[in-house]
Amino acid sequence: MTMKIFESIPKLRAGLNNAGRLVLVPTMGNLHDGHISLMQHARDHGDTVLVSIFVNRLQFRPGEDFEKYPRTFVADCERLAAANVDYLFFPDEKEMYPTPQKYFVEPPAELINILEGAFRPGHFRGVATVVQKLFNIVQPQVAIFGKKDYQQMLVLSNMARDLALPIEIVAADTVRAADGLALSSRNGFLSPQERAEAPRLYRSLETIRRAIQAGNHDFARLETEAMTELRAHGWIPDYIAVREKTGLQLPPAHDSGLVILGAALLGSTRLIDNLEV
Ligand code: PAF
Numbered sequence: 001m002t003m004k005i006f007e008s009i010p011k012l013r014a015g016l017n018n019a020g021r022l023v024l025v026p027t028m029g030n031l032h033d034g035h036i037s038l039m040q041h042a043r044d045h046g047d048t049v050l051v052s053i054f055v056n057r058l059q060f061r062p063g064e065d066f067e068k069y070p071r072t073f074v075a076d077c078e079r080l081a082a083a084n085v086d087y088l089f090f091p092d093e094k095e096m097y098p099t100p101q102k103y104f105v106e107p108p109a110e111l112i113n114i115l116e117g118a119f120r121p122g123h124f125r126g127v128a129t130v131v132q133k134l135f136n137i138v139q140p141q142v143a144i145f146g147k148k149d150y151q152q153m154l155v156l157s158n159m160a161r162d163l164a165l166p167i168e169i170v171a172a173d174t175v176r177a178a179d180g181l182a183l184s185s186r187n188g189f190l191s192p193q194e195r196a197e198a199p200r201l202y203r204s205l206e207t208i209r210r211a212i213q214a215g216n217h218d219f220a221r222l223e224t225e226a227m228t229e230l231r232a233h234g235w236i237p238d239y240i241a242v243r244e245k246t247g248l249q250l251p252p253a254h255d256s257g258l259v260i261l262g263a264a265l266l267g268s269t270r271l272i273d274n275l276e277v
Contacts, residue, residue: 105159106128
């Protein structure tokens with residue numbers, strides 16, 4: 001079947017026939033191999049795969065990269081068709097926000113005022129609101145989110161659980177380049193020198209993971225050492241943090257379900273990554 005593109009909500013609703021178990025993969029476009037792996041997960045979890053591309057103004061603050069977020073529709077369509085995606089929902093801003101959005105999904109403060117949320121106030125409220133809206137429009141049985149954005153994945157899976165949404169949320173593993181760098185749309189902003197330096201973020205998380213696995217539970221010290229190492233190579237770290245996996249709170253010393261998260265600026269590009277222990 002060739003991929004069918006819907007730009008309006010009524011056309012999508014009228015056109016989704018006999019979809020069976022429908023899997024939604026929400027994206028903002030500018031698709032890379034990491035996204036394409038989400039499409040493969042989607043295929044494994046249902047009968048019909050629907051991808052949305054919508055650059056959501058609500059999750060950007062003034063001064064963030066909403067305007068310069070790469071819009072690569074033609075290349076994205078080619079990649080999606082090659083990945084055997086069945087449907088693409090590609091609404092414009094008027095379709096998604098015909099009037100200014102006044103109702104919002106407000107995730108709990110303890111999950112969104114920390115880590116990414118502390119540096120991007122309002123971001124997760126914008127993400128949760130657009131994803132709930134996409135859920136209402138598409139009415140999927142399954143939705144796929146990448147663990148690369150670990151905090152986002154938790155905000156959305158907790159939202160589905162807390163609001164009893166009839167949707168299974170699937171968290172897909174991060175896809176990495178051969179040198180360890182997590183695939184991300186932002187990697188395209190890196191100069192060749194920065195691209196060569198970029199895997200250091202992953203390597204510093206890996207160093208912490210190995211230390212924890214070897215029995216070192218002095219998390220604060222491990223975090224400080226990693227940030228010092230990054231600074232010595234020209235990075236400006238926002239945080240390196242060892243947290244418990246289910247709510248990203250500070251873990252007791254011997255907790256086993258841990259995730260190590262990091263965000264740092266390399267030149268003018270902010271990279272994030274994480275590793276589960
Ligand atoms: O991860 C993203 O691309 C976006 O935050 C999402 C989930 C598509 C919501 O706009």
